[in-house]
Amino acid sequence: MTQSPTGVSAQRDLFAAYRQTPGVADELFDASGQMRPVWRRFVERFSRLSPEDIQARFERGNQYLRDAGVFYRQYSNDPLTERDWPLSHIPVILHEEEWEHICEGLTQRADLLERVMADLYGPGQLVSDGHLPAELIARSPQWLRPMVGVQPRGGHYLHFIAFEIGRSPDGSWFVLGDRTQAPSGAGFALENRMATGRIFPERFPRAHIHRLAGFFSAFRDAMEDLASPSFKHPRVSGILTPGPSNDTYYEHTYIARYLGMMLLEGEDIVVENGEAMVRTIEGLQPLGMLWRRIDASFADPLEFNPHSQIGTPGLMEAVRTGHLAMANALGSGVLEMRAMMAFMPRISEVLTGASLRLPNIATWWCGGAAERAYVHDNAQNMLISPADAVNLPFDLGATTALGGEFRGTAMGSIADWLDREGDRLVGQEAVTLSTTPAWQEDGAGGGSVVPKPMTVRVFAARTSSGWKFMKGGYARIGRSGDSTALAMQRGGSVADVWVVSDRPLTRHATQSDRDESYLRVSPGTLPARAADNLFWLGRYVERFEDAARLVRAYHLRLAATDNRGDARLKSVRAYLAGFGINLEEPLPHALIARIVAARGCAMRVRDRFSTDGLLALGDLLKTARRMTKTVQPGDDCARAMSVLVRKIAGISGLVHENMYRSSGWRFLSFGRALERADAVAAFLAEFADPGAPDGSLDLAVEVGDSIITHQRRYRVETSRNAVVDLLALDADNPRALLFQIRELRRHAEALPHAHEHGRPSALLRAILPLEAGLACAAPQDVSSQRLIEIRAELAGISDLLSSIYLR
Numbered sequence: 001m002t003q004s005p006t007g008v009s010a011q012r013d014l015f016a017a018y019r020q021t022p023g024v025a026d027e028l029f030d031a032s033g034q035m036r037p038v039w040r041r042f043v044e045r046f047s048r049l050s051p052e053d054i055q056a057r058f059e060r061g062n063q064y065l066r067d068a069g070v071f072y073r074q075y076s077n078d079p080l081t082e083r084d085w086p087l088s089h090i091p092v093i094l095h096e097e098e099w100e101h102i103c104e105g106l107t108q109r110a111d112l113l114e115r116v117m118a119d120l121y122g123p124g125q126l127v128s129d130g131h132l133p134a135e136l137i138a139r140s141p142q143w144l145r146p147m148v149g150v151q152p153r154g155g156h157y158l159h160f161i162a163f164e165i166g167r168s169p170d171g172s173w174f175v176l177g178d179r180t181q182a183p184s185g186a187g188f189a190l191e192n193r194m195a196t197g198r199i200f201p202e203r204f205p206r207a208h209i210h211r212l213a214g215f216f217s218a219f220r221d222a223m224e225d226l227a228s229p230s231f232k233h234p235r236v237s238g239i240l241t242p243g244p245s246n247d248t249y250y251e252h253t254y255i256a257r258y259l260g261m262m263l264l265e266g267e268d269i270v271v272e273n274g275e276a277m278v279r280t281i282e283g284l285q286p287l288g289m290l291w292r293r294i295d296a297s298f299a300d301p302l303e304f305n306p307h308s309q310i311g312t313p314g315l316m317e318a319v320r321t322g323h324l325a326m327a328n329a330l331g332s333g334v335l336e337m338r339a340m341m342a343f344m345p346r347i348s349e350v351l352t353g354a355s356l357r358l359p360n361i362a363t364w365w366c367g368g369a370a371e372r373a374y375v376h377d378n379a380q381n382m383l384i385s386p387a388d389a390v391n392l393p394f395d396l397g398a399t400t401a402l403g404g405e406f407r408g409t410a411m412g413s414i415a416d417w418l419d420r421e422g423d424r425l426v427g428q429e430a431v432t433l434s435t436t437p438a439w440q441e442d443g444a445g446g447g448s449v450v451p452k453p454m455t456v457r458v459f460a461a462r463t464s465s466g467w468k469f470m471k472g473g474y475a476r477i478g479r480s481g482d483s484t485a486l487a488m489q490r491g492g493s494v495a496d497v498w499v500v501s502d503r504p505l506t507r508h509a510t511q512s513d514r515d516e517s518y519l520r521v522s523p524g525t526l527p528a529r530a531a532d533n534l535f536w537l538g539r540y541v542e543r544f545e546d547a548a549r550l551v552r553a554y555h556l557r558l559a560a561t562d563n564r565g566d567a568r569l570k571s572v573r574a575y576l577a578g579f580g581i582n583l584e585e586p587l588p589h590a591l592i593a594r595i596v597a598a599r600g601c602a603m604r605v606r607d608r609f610s611t612d613g614l615l616a617l618g619d620l621l622k623t624a625r626r627m628t629k630t631v632q633p634g635d636d637c638a639r640a641m642s643v644l645v646r647k648i649a650g651i652s653g654l655v656h657e658n659m660y661r662s663s664g665w666r667f668l669s670f671g672r673a674l675e676r677a678d679a680v681a682a683f684l685a686e687f688a689d690p691g692a693p694d695g696s697l698d699l700a701v702e703v704g705d706s707i708i709t710h711q712r713r714y715r716v717e718t719s720r721n722a723v724v725d726l727l728a729l730d731a732d733n734p735r736a737l738l739f740q741i742r743e744l745r746r747h748a749e750a751l752p753h754a755h756e757h758g759r760p761s762a763l764l765r766a767i768l769p770l771e772a773g774l775a776c777a778a779p780q781d782v783s784s785q786r787l788i789e790i791r792a793e794l795a796g797i798s799d800l801l802s803s804i805y806l807r
C-alpha cells in the first residue's frame with residue numbers, strides 16, 4: 001500500500017501526476033491545497049481500480065455512446081461527417097450546497113437578462129438613459145428591429161438559457177458567458193449521465209447524485225402550457241432545427257424523442273393569415289409553440305436574412321400576431337454579445353438595486369468613431385474618450401479584441417490605436433480556466449489522472465414556478481495546458497457533472513407513479529417532410545437490394561462462363577446500365593450512392609427511425625466502401641454482394657420486427673412495397689420476355705429469391721408461365737408483384753382520409769383496379785407490354801401519394 005499525496009490510501013496512486021497549477025483554481029483541491037471533501041470517496045474508490053478495470057469501465061461508457069448513436073457533427077465538406085462523442089470519463093463533482101449557491105446567483109442573472117431583453121425590444125430606457133450605448137445595440141446583427149414593440153405570447157422572452165461559468169483562483173465562481181440564442185448541450189448531458197452510469201454503476205456514487213430527468217419534464221409541461229392556453233382547439237408544439245448538417249443535430253433529435261415533440265425544419269411550417277401551420281400527412285395543423293434551435297436571423301427570410309434557406313417565410317408575423325410562442329424569443333441573441341457583459345453590473349444596480357451575486361469576467365467595450373470612442377469596464381462602468389484612454393485603471397496589454405488587437409500595445413498608444421481602429425471592439429480579461437481531474441492515457445494501455453482546464457455549462461428552464469435548473473450534467477474539458485481548446489471542433493471533450501449529496505437521495509414519485517390509471521398517448525402527428533423521407537428511405541433500401549441481387553447474379557455467371565460476350569451477361573449489363581449501374585466496375589459506385597441516399601433520408605428522420613437501423617446503414621456503407629478497394633470481378637464480387645444483401649436484409653428485418661406500426665412505418669413500408677413491385681415488373685418484362693436469352697428465366701427466379709419455392713411448387717424446368725405465376729401472380733410470395741400491390745392497398749387503407757364520403761380515396765382508386773386485374777389474370781395475360789404498363793401505373797400511384805400526403 002502506498003500513501004497518495006492526496007491523503008488517500010490506495011493500491012496504486014493514479015493521482016501521482018496530478019499537480020495543481022499555482023494561481024489556478026482546481027476542482028480536486030481548494031485554495032489551501034486540501035482535497036475538497038466532495039471528491040474524497042470517489043478518489044478512494046477510483047484509486048483501487050486496476051488498469052484493466054479502468055479500461056473496461058471506460059469502454060463500457062464508450063460502447064453505450066456508440067450503441068446509442070451519440071455523435072457530433074464535425075464541420076467538413078461532407079454534411080454527414082460524424083465523430084464519436086468525446087466523453088471525458090471522469091466526472092466533475094460539486095456538492096449540492098455549492099450548486100445551490102451557483103443557482104441562486106444565476107437565477108438573479110436570468111431575471112436580469114429577461115428585463116434587459118424586455119427593455120431592448122420595448123421602451124429602450126437602458127439606451128436612452130445612457131446605460132447601454134445605442135450603437136452597440138443597433139449595430140449588432142442579433143438585434144432584430146422587427147421584434148421592437150412585439151410582446152411575446154406568455155409574456156416572457158426567455159424560456160431556456162444556459163450560462164458558461166468558471167472558478168476564479170480564490171475558489172469563487174464567475175460567469176464567462178450567457179447563452180440565450182439557442183443553447184446546446186442539455187440533451188447531451190442526459191447521454192453523458194447514461195454513459196457515466198455504465199462506468200460507475202455502484203450504489204455509491206449513483207444513490208448520491210441528483211437526477212436530471214425532472215428538469216426536462218418540468219420544461220416540457222411549461223412548453224405545453226405555452227402552446228395553446230388561449231385557443232379553443234389544442235395546438236401542437238415542436239422543436240425547430242436547422243437540419244442534419246448542424247453540429248448539434250443529434251441533440252435536437254434526441255430531445256424531440258425524449259420529450260415526445262415534433263422535430264421540425266423550416267420547410268415543415270407554412271404561415272397563413274398570421275398563423276403558423278405544420279404540413280402534416282393529415283393536412284395543415286395549427287402550431288402553437290416552437291422551441292427554436294436555429295439562429296433567429298435565419299428564422300424568417302422575409303423579415304431577417306433574405307438568403308436563409310432553413311427558415312419559414314412569415315414566421316415573424318405569426319409571432320407578432322400572438323399566434324405563435326417562441327422559446328427563446330426571436331432577437332434574444334443580442335444578449336450573448338461579449339460587450340453586453342461589460343454593462344451588466346451597472347444595469348443590475350439600476351434595474352434591481354443589487355449587485356450581481358455571480359460576477360462577470362472583466363469585460364470592456366470600445367465603440368464609435370475616434371471623437372466619441374469610449375471604454376466600459378465592468379468594475380468602474382466608466383465612459384471615457386480616446387484622449388483619456390491612457391488613464392485606464394486596468395492593463396489591456398495581453399488581450400484580444402474583435403476587429404483588432406490590444407496585444408502588446410503600450411498604454412500611451414491606446415488613444416492612437418482607437419483613432420485608427422476604434423469601431424466596435426470588445427476586450428475581455430485574459431482568463432486562466434480552472435482545472436478538473438481528467439484521465440490521460442499513456443499510450444501503453446494505462447494512464448493517470450491529470451488536471452485539465454474546464455468550464456461548466458448550467459441550464460435553466462422557465463416553469464410555472466420560476467426558473468428550474470438542471471442539477472449538473474455538462475462540462476467542457478480542454479487539453480492539458482491549453483485553456484483555449486474547449487470546443488469539440490478543436491479537440492475538446494465533455495464530462496458529466498455530478499451534483500452530490502452527503503446522504504442517499506430518494507426518488508420522488510411522479511404524478512404518473514402515483515396514478516394507477518394511465519393514458520396511452522398517440523404516436524403523434526407526422527410532418528409531411530418526415531413522411532416523405534421515410535417513403536424514400538424504404539424505396540432506396542429496396543432499390544439497393546434489388547440491384548445488389550442482380551449484380552451478384554451477373555458475377556456468378558461471369559465466374560461460370562468467363563465470357564463477357566455471353567448473351568445473358570450482355571443482357572444484364574444493358575438492363576442495369578438503364579438504371580445508371582456500370583458493371584465494368586466490380587462494385588458499382590451507383591450501388592453505394594443508393595446506400596448514401598438511404599442513409600441521408602434516415603438522418604433526416606433520426607427522431608423517428610431506429611438507432612440500430614441507422615447504425616446498420618452506416619455499417620453497410622462502410623463495408624461497401626471498403627470493398628470497392630479490394631473486390632475483384634467474378635466469384636469475389638458475388639461473395640461481396642452476398643455479404644451486402646445479408647446486411648440489407650438485416651436492416652429490413654429491424655424495420656419489420658421492431659418499428660412501431662405508426663403512420664411513419666406505413667410510409668416507409670409503402671415505399672418498400674412500391675419499389676419492389678416496380679423492380680419485379682421491370683426485370684420480368686426484361687428477363688421473362690419470350691425474346692430474352694436462354695437462361696434468363698432462371699436468372700429471374702434467382703433475383704426474385706424464389707429458387708426453393710419454384711422447385712417445390714412446379715417441379716419442372718423453368719417456363720415463362722411458371723415464372724410469371726410465381727413472381728407476378730402468387731399472393732403468398734413476398735417477392736411477387738400481386739403480394740406487394742396488396743401491401744400497398746393495406747397501407748393506403750390505414751392512412752388518413754383513406755375513405756371520403758363513403759368512397760375510396762383517389763389513392764385507393766388507383767390501387768384497387770391494379771390489384772383486381774392481377775388477381776384475376778392468368779400468366780399468359782401478363783405480357784411484357786402489360787408489365788411495362790403496370791410500371792407506369794405504379795409511377796402514377798407514387799405521384800398520387802406525394803400529391804395527397806407529402807406536399
